[in-house]
Amino acid sequence: MIEIKDINKSFGENHVLKGISGKFEAGVTNLIIGGSGSGKTTLLKCMIGLHQPEEGSVQYDGREFTTMNFEERIEIRKEIGMLFQGSALFDSMTVEENIMFPLNMFTEQSTKEKLERVNFCLERVNLEGKNKLFPAELSGGMKKRVGIARAIAMNPKYLFVDEPNSGLDPKTSIVIDELIKELTEEYNTTTIVVTHDMNSVMGIGDYILFLHEGKKFWEGSNKEIAHTDIQELNDFVFASRFMKAAKGKF
Amino acid sequence: MNFTNFGKYLLLLKAVFRRPEKFRIYLKAIFKQMDFIGVGSLGLIAITFIGAVMTLQIAFQLVSDLIPKTIIGSVNRDSTILELSPTISAIVLAGKIGSAISSEIGTMRVSEQIDALEIMGINSPGYLIMPKIIAGITMVPLLVIVSMFLSISGGYLGGTLSGAVTPSEYIQGITTDFNPYTITVSLVKAFVFGFIITSVPAYEGFYVKGGALEVAQASTRAVVVSCISILACDYIVTQLLL
Numbered sequence: 001m002i003e004i005k006d007i008n009k010s011f012g013e014n015h016v017l018k019g020i021s022g023k024f025e026a027g028v029t030n031l032i033i034g035g036s037g038s039g040k041t042t043l044l045k046c047m048i049g050l051h052q053p054e055e056g057s058v059q060y061d062g063r064e065f066t067t068m069n070f071e072e073r074i075e076i077r078k079e080i081g082m083l084f085q086g087s088a089l090f091d092s093m094t095v096e097e098n099i100m101f102p103l104n105m106f107t108e109q110s111t112k113e114k115l116e117r118v119n120f121c122l123e124r125v126n127l128e129g130k131n132k133l134f135p136a137e138l139s140g141g142m143k144k145r146v147g148i149a150r151a152i153a154m155n156p157k158y159l160f161v162d163e164p165n166s167g168l169d170p171k172t173s174i175v176i177d178e179l180i181k182e183l184t185e186e187y188n189t190t191t192i193v194v195t196h197d198m199n200s201v202m203g204i205g206d207y208i209l210f211l212h213e214g215k216k217f218w219e220g221s222n223k224e225i226a227h228t229d230i231q232e233l234n235d236f237v238f239a240s241r242f243m244k245a246a247k248g249k250f
Numbered sequence: 251m252n253f254t255n256f257g258k259y260l261l262l263l264k265a266v267f268r269r270p271e272k273f274r275i276y277l278k279a280i281f282k283q284m285d286f287i288g289v290g291s292l293g294l295i296a297i298t299f300i301g302a303v304m305t306l307q308i309a310f311q312l313v314s315d316l317i318p319k320t321i322i323g324s325v326n327r328d329s330t331i332l333e334l335s336p337t338i339s340a341i342v343l344a345g346k347i348g349s350a351i352s353s354e355i356g357t358m359r360v361s362e363q364i365d366a367l368e369i370m371g372i373n374s375p376g377y378l379i380m381p382k383i384i385a386g387i388t389m390v391p392l393l394v395i396v397s398m399f400l401s402i403s404g405g406y407l408g409g410t411l412s413g414a415v416t417p418s419e420y421i422q423g424i425t426t427d428f429n430p431y432t433i434t435v436s437l438v439k440a441f442v443f444g445f446i447i448t449s450v451p452a453y454e455g456f457y458v459k460g461g462a463l464e465v466a467q468a469s470t471r472a473v474v475v476s477c478i479s480i481l482a483c484d485y486i487v488t489q490l491l492l
Contacts, residue, residue, distance in 0.1 A: 077369055
């Protein structure tokens with residue numbers, strides 16, 4: 001479980017996060033949603049230590065992360081897997097080398113064992129046999145799946161996913177969403193997905209935290225999100241014509 | 251580089267030299283960088299036949315019956331060893347290696363690959379920059395030694411083919427009153443320049459913000475700052491050691 005309390009973050013005069021708190025349980029898909037500029041990615045970066053919040057705490061199963069020194073953070077980060085918006089695969093490495101990279105760095109496994117783990121991860125994301133391809137040879141959806149394979153290579157306790165569906169067609173988006181949900185339930189990971197995609201929200205949002213202008217406006221599940229009286233949330237949820245047409249059918 | 255940047259540069263260097271996560275992986279990266287910086291730059295060093303030009307210019311300036319022509323060889327030797335080989339090689343290498351390092355690390359920064367390393371629990375400055383610096387401080391002195399040899403040999407060829415100096419005069423010139431300490435000074439310079447050529451562009455690339463345009467700007471800045479730093483350190487090392 002990850003718990004955040006009263007997170008505040010500013011960039012100069014711009015107060016981006018204003019006292020955000022929330023609890024993200026293991027084994028369920030936790031979503032942070034909100035419009036562009038609402039502070040979703042900044043919150044995610046504060047949680048993983050890429051940004052240092054001015055105030056507040058981030059606890060990984062009771063372990064306070066914000067006050068940890070470099071070496072202590074490294075230990076927590078070994079338990080974290082992350083899929084980046086642009087996949088962030090290492091260009092100069094093949095798919096196999098990308099997935100094997102954390103195993104090479106942090107385990108003493110033999111090459112055979114590491115290769116078995118790579119093949120297992122690739123199989124898990126339906127990319128068997130793509131070991132020797134370079135990131136430049138992959139489609140957007142394949143890159144995301146390799147990113148997921150790399151993120152789960154070390155069996156992470158915590159999985160962070162930043163905009164998993166950006167730039168993907170609706171069908172591939174559903175495949176990625178379902179893969180994230182399956183992995184979360186299968187390995188009981190604490191998964192946090194940052195998104196503004198309503199398909200993801202309605203499809204996999206077990207716990208949803210809605211941000212608006214840097215504040216937490218609402219929290220709940222995908223079953224509850226379409227039945228609130230909060231104007232800002234309704235404006236976000238029913239922004240598209242499709243969602244407007246489907247209103248009342250949830 | 252203003253004082254804030256210099257402070258950030260020092261802090262980055264501190265992070266670079268943290269204990270590696272796995273020495274074997276770093277060693278592999280060091281050899282890869284040695285190949286890129288050392289072997290990959292041999293051709294570039296080979297074409298800097300500055301010695302031939304030097305011989306002709308010295309011969310042009312020393313037109314006097316009172317000055318023996320062997321001086322041409324000895325002046326060329328000392329100039330090459332003390333100044334031309336380390337400094338010209340470093341400036342040429344700053345263009346090739348510096349821009350490559352800066353754009354490689356800068357692209358990794360803007361495409362979130364450095365963030366990915368951090369999230370995995372890897373000390374990204376150490377993993378990305380330390381192998382480059384170690385390769386720089388070991389390979390640049392070796393390249394400078396090659397450059398010295400080629401430059402002095404080039405002086406022989408240029409001087410004798412043009413008739414500015416006879417082979418025996420030139421050989422006598424380069425072997426007379428040779429002070430081995432000049433080699434030490436030259437290698438100290440090469441060591442310092444190797445450090446600058448790799449660490450300054452790595453700093454510029456590591457802190458890039460934005461996209462392709464900013465990466466290109468950082469690459470240009472890396473080469474310019476490296477060249478200025480090389481010239482400044484050239485003076486300081488010369489002042490300290492001679």
